[in-house]
Amino acid sequence: MDKRMVAAVLxxxxxxxxxxxxxxxxxxFGEPGQVRMDDRIIENTQNESASNNGVTSVVFxxxxxxxxxxxxxxxxxxxxxxxxxxxxxx
Amino acid sequence: xxxxxxxIAVVCMIFIGLYAAMFRRNLIKIVIGITIIESGVNxxxxxxxxxxxxxxxIYTSLPSGTVYPEQMVLPVPQALTLTSIVIGVAVLALMxxxxxxxxxxxxxxxxxxxxxxxx
Amino acid sequence: MTEMTRIVKTxxxxxxxxxxxxxxxxxxxxxxxxxxxxxxxxxxxxxxxxLLVTYGSRWVLTRIKEKRLAAFESMGAIGFITIALLGxxxxxxxxxxxxxxxxxxxxxxxxxxxxxxxxxxxxxxxxMNFAVGVKVIAGLFVIILIMSYASSIKExxx
Numbered sequence: 001m002d003k004r005m006v007a008a009v010l011x012x013x014x015x016x017x018x019x020x021x022x023x024x025x026x027x028x029f030g031e032p033g034q035v036r037m038d039d040r041i042i043e044n045t046q047n048e049s050a051s052n053n054g055v056t057s058v059v060f061x062x063x064x065x066x067x068x069x070x071x072x073x074x075x076x077x078x079x080x081x082x083x084x085x086x087x088x089x090x
Numbered sequence: 091x092x093x094x095x096x097x098i099a100v101v102c103m104i105f106i107g108l109y110a111a112m113f114r115r116n117l118i119k120i121v122i123g124i125t126i127i128e129s130g131v132n133x134x135x136x137x138x139x140x141x142x143x144x145x146x147x148i149y150t151s152l153p154s155g156t157v158y159p160e161q162m163v164l165p166v167p168q169a170l171t172l173t174s175i176v177i178g179v180a181v182l183a184l185m186x187x188x189x190x191x192x193x194x195x196x197x198x199x200x201x202x203x204x205x206x207x208x209x
Numbered sequence: 210m211t212e213m214t215r216i217v218k219t220x221x222x223x224x225x226x227x228x229x230x231x232x233x234x235x236x237x238x239x240x241x242x243x244x245x246x247x248x249x250x251x252x253x254x255x256x257x258x259x260l261l262v263t264y265g266s267r268w269v270l271t272r273i274k275e276k277r278l279a280a281f282e283s284m285g286a287i288g289f290i291t292i293a294l295l296g297x298x299x300x301x302x303x304x305x306x307x308x309x310x311x312x313x314x315x316x317x318x319x320x321x322x323x324x325x326x327x328x329x330x331x332x333x334x335x336x337m338n339f340a341v342g343v344k345v346i347a348g349l350f351v352i353i354l355i356m357s358y359a360s361s362i363k364e365x366x367x
Contacts, residue, residue, distance in 0.1 A: 028144035050309035054147030064304030077180030152323035
């Protein structure tokens, strides 16, 4: 067992213990803590964005910048795959 | 204790993925481990936004007697999970392309073997 | 990837149109029922992956070029950003929902509470669903197509 393996096992154990004890500090399942923003979105999604689906109105209307960044990531992934395999073409 | 079981499941998924990504030597298994970590993160986001006895935040033919917004789950974590899933697919495609390229170059998938071949 | 047997081809020929229709339904009803551009695009791209597994990547590449698919993906992205920029012109906000409340296309506002599905609501959300759907279909299909073609040929030419 060399030095790198010992370091890896130590890091894995520390992360494990940290995660396992930190889950008891979160709110219990089914009772979210801060809900003011989500309640406002649920109440106003039919008036403001004229859509019945709350999730779609969040994705494209309230949080459109997230979707813009996500579209950028998809575009760059496609560009990366095409660039990796560009010499494969016969 | 019983109300923390979904979070324990999240932590177990992240452990399994982290173990596979750290202690396996096959590149395909490392990629699978990273994907399992990502599934754990998605499950964590969904779990944070759940409300007791809630329905999806969609008004089309809502079940009668539903009180909103008290009986609807939170929409923002679901939207972020949707973003995260598509990003995961893109990153998975990019990782598998790199693994294919590495296999063509070194003709092995073992990372230790690959380090020896490089020197 | 080579061709598969006649049984697989027959089943794929039967199932392919239903997959397309289901994915288009999910994209079109994205503002009314669970679903949207991403999910419907993923459904249609998996239908195209069925075609790819059945007939092989060379057969698919004689039908459609990957340059054309990349152009489709760019068209989806340009449409998405164009609709977002039109929000600045008409409602002063980037990603503003300028069609909601007007009496134009998709301009109705649904009544509050549980309603029936009205396809003519949503403002710019159905248009954005279409743009993102085209983008996701083309993006995922070109990724699968190029990876399948690259794994099928022997020599890569380093």
